[in-house]
Amino acid sequence: MTTQLDYARVTEGPDADGRFLAGFTRPMDISSLTIDIQARGVQMDGPIEQRVGGAGPTDLGMLWIDGYRVTAPKAKPEDTPYVLRAEDDGYGVYLGSTRLASARTQQRPAFYDLTTADGIPYEQIALLHLDSLASTVVQTCAYWGNDDQCTFCGIGLSLDAGRTIVKKTPEMLAEVAVAARDLDGAVDATLTTGSSRGVDRGARYVAKCAQAVKEASGLPVEVQFEPPLDLNVINEVGDMGVDSVGIHLESFDPAVLARVAPAKSRTGMEAYFAAWERAVAVFGEGQVSTYVILGMGEDPKITIEGAKRAIDIGVFPLVVPLRPVAGSLMADWPSPPREYTEPIYRQVQAYMALRGMNAGTTKAGCARCQACSGLKSLEPAPTAVPVTIGRGPTSLA
Numbered sequence: 001m002t003t004q005l006d007y008a009r010v011t012e013g014p015d016a017d018g019r020f021l022a023g024f025t026r027p028m029d030i031s032s033l034t035i036d037i038q039a040r041g042v043q044m045d046g047p048i049e050q051r052v053g054g055a056g057p058t059d060l061g062m063l064w065i066d067g068y069r070v071t072a073p074k075a076k077p078e079d080t081p082y083v084l085r086a087e088d089d090g091y092g093v094y095l096g097s098t099r100l101a102s103a104r105t106q107q108r109p110a111f112y113d114l115t116t117a118d119g120i121p122y123e124q125i126a127l128l129h130l131d132s133l134a135s136t137v138v139q140t141c142a143y144w145g146n147d148d149q150c151t152f153c154g155i156g157l158s159l160d161a162g163r164t165i166v167k168k169t170p171e172m173l174a175e176v177a178v179a180a181r182d183l184d185g186a187v188d189a190t191l192t193t194g195s196s197r198g199v200d201r202g203a204r205y206v207a208k209c210a211q212a213v214k215e216a217s218g219l220p221v222e223v224q225f226e227p228p229l230d231l232n233v234i235n236e237v238g239d240m241g242v243d244s245v246g247i248h249l250e251s252f253d254p255a256v257l258a259r260v261a262p263a264k265s266r267t268g269m270e271a272y273f274a275a276w277e278r279a280v281a282v283f284g285e286g287q288v289s290t291y292v293i294l295g296m297g298e299d300p301k302i303t304i305e306g307a308k309r310a311i312d313i314g315v316f317p318l319v320v321p322l323r324p325v326a327g328s329l330m331a332d333w334p335s336p337p338r339e340y341t342e343p344i345y346r347q348v349q350a351y352m353a354l355r356g357m358n359a360g361t362t363k364a365g366c367a368r369c370q371a372c373s374g375l376k377s378l379e380p381a382p383t384a385v386p387v388t389i390g391r392g393p394t395s396l397a
């Protein structure tokens with residue numbers, strides 16, 4: 001099988017950050033591997049917990065690869081050379097017979113087997129994405145099913161499939177958050193919502209849910225919503241104890257935004273910047289993030305310039321590859337290859353580093369987790385020290 005990577009089995013030493021993988025020469029380090037796996041996916045040698053449909057990471061397996069959180073699509077042999085193989089203790093990522101990295105999978109969370117007093121399975125209220133509890137608190141959107149529907153989105157699909165309920169109450173979410181913390185080690189909560197046509201765009205309700213989750217469980221919480229028509233709503237969200245917010249533009253390229261998210265395009269990029277500025281004033285630098293989806297036909301230069309402008313005002317641009325949602329309007333689009341995404345990640349990450357912004361900056365939510373992005377794996381690893389076990393080096397994170 002051919003790949004664009006250097007698979008020579010020689011181990012000469014670590015990369016500039018002190019990280020390397022047994023079996024690879026330069027420049028294949030853990031960053032390139034995780035980014036490549038995000039793009040191509042991984043073959044699974046057995047069942048692993050996989051999320052199907054919805055508004056967040058979807059149709060994906062969730063892994064830790066050498067300690068990095070990674071969402072990895074399950075792929076066929078013709079699409080990916082990487083195989084996840086069970087070992088005596090955990091898993092390994094293999095290329096042929098060469099073991100590239102250690103891996104851990106997410107097992108089915110224990111709280112999924114619980115139900116509320118009125119019989120609703122916890123699993124229909126919130127899911128565990130690695131170590132983050134995630135829920136779409138209102139599973140409908142004003143744009144769904146009409147000309148404004150975001151083409152990459154799948155918010156209505158999991159509802160149609162009966163995998164979730166249309167509206168979660170603060171009480172339900174609080175109950176599930178405590179169980180997810182106690183039984184499965186959830187460390188934060190990520191709450192999103194479909195957009196409404198109200199002045200607040202749904203922000204007040206998702207923040208009310210966050211407040212209940214935080215009061216019950218003590219977990220830090222991120223909420224995600226569209227720019228409210230009245231920016232004072234953002235202050236109200238802050239007053240409710242929310243830690244971090246996501247206000248997602250999705251693409252800095254205006255032509256792409258108009259094609260993939262017509263309603264967001266009408267809101268306009270400057271309205272996003274105004275909302276972000278207010279949110280940074282309320283929540284602090286690095287606590288405000290936006291998804292930036294790669295692989296939708298955008299101009300990379302415009303994308304990087306937009307990300308830099310966001311970083312300049314303290315907004316975390318969470319750059320992710322398009323992962324087409326089965327059943328969405330972009331279901332037939334391919335995911336972008338590593339050769340496209342990695343240079344963009346590198347430029348954005350370098351600019352973030354100049355501003356002192358990194359994965360540790362954000363208290364809760366997608367920008368803390370980053371399993372869907374290659375950004376975190378590119379951060380310098382200050383504690384990484386190359387070590388040698390047996391005859392060859394082993395990988396460090």
Ligand code: SF4
Nearest residue numbers: 141150153155194195
């Ligand atoms: S605003 Fe777009 S991405 Fe968000 S839920 Fe609605 S359709 Fe989906």
